[in-house]
Amino acid sequence: MNVDERLRLAIRNTSEVVTVEELRKVFEEKEKPRGYLGFEPSGLVHVGWLVWMFKVRDLVEAGVDFYLLEATWHAYINDKLGGSLELIRKAARYTRIVLDAIGVPEGRVKYVDAEELASDKDYWGLLLRAAKQVSLARVKRALTIMGRRVDEGETDFSKLIYPLMQVTDIFYLDLDIAVGGTDQRKAHMLTRDIAEKLGLKKPVAIHTPIITGLQGPGGRMGAGAEIDEIAAEAKMSKSKPETAIFVHEEAEAVEAKIMKAYCPPRITELNPVLEINKYLLFQQQGFTLVIERPEKYGGTITVEDYPTLERLYVEGRIHPLDLKKATASALNKLLDNVRRRISSDPDARSLLEELKTARVTR
Ligand SMILES: Nc1ncnc2c1ncn2[C@@H]1O[C@H](COP(=O)(O)OP(=O)(O)OP(=O)(O)O)[C@@H](O)[C@H]1O
Ligand SMILES: N[C@@H](Cc1ccc(O)cc1)C(=O)O
Known part of the structure; x- marks a missing residue:
């Protein structure tokens, strides 16, 4: 497959690529660039997730060495599945089976879990260096990446660590490409800014479109909301089962x-x-x-x-x-x-x- 074909596969059915020129360069320079997507294994799989699952399939076909991060600690911070890490790990196993059924078998991607990353002291060193570069206000604005509003971040302190963990995941895995739904945009833009400040690799961000919940947008967003904020608010979500069609x-x-x-x-x-x-x-x-x-x-x-x-x-x-x-x-x-x-x-x-x-x- 030549660079144009790889690029076409990577870009189709996305809402945004930051930036296409950088992605072309990545494909020109690397046969097997490193890409990732993280998800909270926190329950059942709905059809919205198929959008990114198909994108993972495209990227693997385009030659990307793809990592799927099972964000177990992140799900714990986000109070999913009653905070039970045991259940969260089971949800990760279930998600692997769904991925396999839609054409992303275990042999074609690498799974990593957040507990593995967090057990390395270098991970925390990176997190602190990243934290030095960012204000509290900016971290709070990024809480939409966990489906939370800014004020919800103050219920317990761990929630304010989450966005920096997501940034650190990207640096730690030494990625060329970070993938996520549009609601993940703030994590990736923050990573790109911090990468410049610290002189680390700046990942290309690929954002996939969001499927709105079955009940529609609901009209709660005020004027001036950004696209990722609208996506986070209106999306089909497993935490709101009435908005979702589950794959089973x-x-x-x-x-x-x-x-x-x-x-x-x-x-x-x-x-x-x-x-x-x-x-x-x-x-x-x-x-x-x-x-x-x-x-x-x-x-x-x-x-x-x-x-x-x-x-x-x-x-x-x-x-x-x-x-x-x-x-x-x-x-x-x-x-x-x-x-x-x-x-x-x-x-x-x-x-x-x-x-x-x-x-x-x-
Ligand atoms: N409705 C959707 N349409 C497309 N992509 C989605 C949708 N919901 C989530 N995603 C994507 O799936 C990945 C995992 O998201 P996440 O764990 O927040 O899913 P969720 O079902 O909305 O969960 P929760 O309800 O627990 O917040 C992210 O990259 C996110 O952008
Ligand atoms: N914030 C993502 C999950 C995630 C966690 C860690 C990451 O490094 C990436 C993604 C979500 O809610 O879906």
Whole structure:
């Protein structure tokens, strides 16, 4: 694969790359650059996570030596799964199984866990050097990366350490590329600034789009909010199970959730049903959306690409109910593999049952 092809794979289905020129340089200079994404293993996996999982698949194919950081300590700080590290580790095991089922098997990526990193004194040395370069106000502003508002950071002191741990993870793993959803933007921009001040490697940041929660944006953001703040507030999230479609859910449950989802006629902005089409379904090679309708409502149509779907929807030529039905059926097909994998693997089944009964919400 030449540099252009690698770059094309890395960039597709992203919301932002900081910067594309730097990424090109990384690919020009390195056959196997080091990339990473961190996640809090803190419960069940929802379809929003598939966006980054597919991106990991792209980057591995583009030759990136990819690290998946199981952010166990981070999940603990963020009060996930009742703060039980044992359950958090189980959630990490469950996530590996889902990744395997969607085409990211263990042999193609390297897993590291936060406990491993934190057991090295050099990690804490790096963290303190990073902390010297940043004000308390800037750390507080970065709390959106843990799905928290600024004032929530003051409930206990560990929360203020979290953003600096995320920065340190990147330096410690000596990364060329840091990947995360748009809501992770502040961590990466902070890392890039600190890298310049300390003369450390400045990672390229790749941000993937966010799928809005099924209940829609809710309108809580004030004017002037930044894109990552809107994403953090409106996203489908496992801590708010009513906003999310989980990858293990039965086909009927998936359909019922989509039929109830926020999907105002003609509106594309923060519309989760359209986003599922844009960021997941139409990202599959050769995908077409078949919208079945009786003749009197225009008959069945097959939509070949996302821009056409969006245009027809904005023009009012596709009714939300028809869009929802077609989307549910296509998403169910996409999820079939994962469901089959989970139901045929006893370890996955027992982890799933345990995580279902655990208190995921914070
Ligand atoms: N709705 C979503 N759409 C796309 N990506 C998402 C979505 N939610 C989370 N991500 C991405 O998944 C990764 C892990 O995020 P995170 O652990 O915060 O997920 P979450 O389900 O929102 O969890 P929580 O509800 O516990 O905050 C991050 O890179 C984040 O950007
Ligand atoms: N902040 C990320 C998790 C994460 C933790 C540590 C990292 O180094 C990277 C990502 C989230 O909430 O999803």
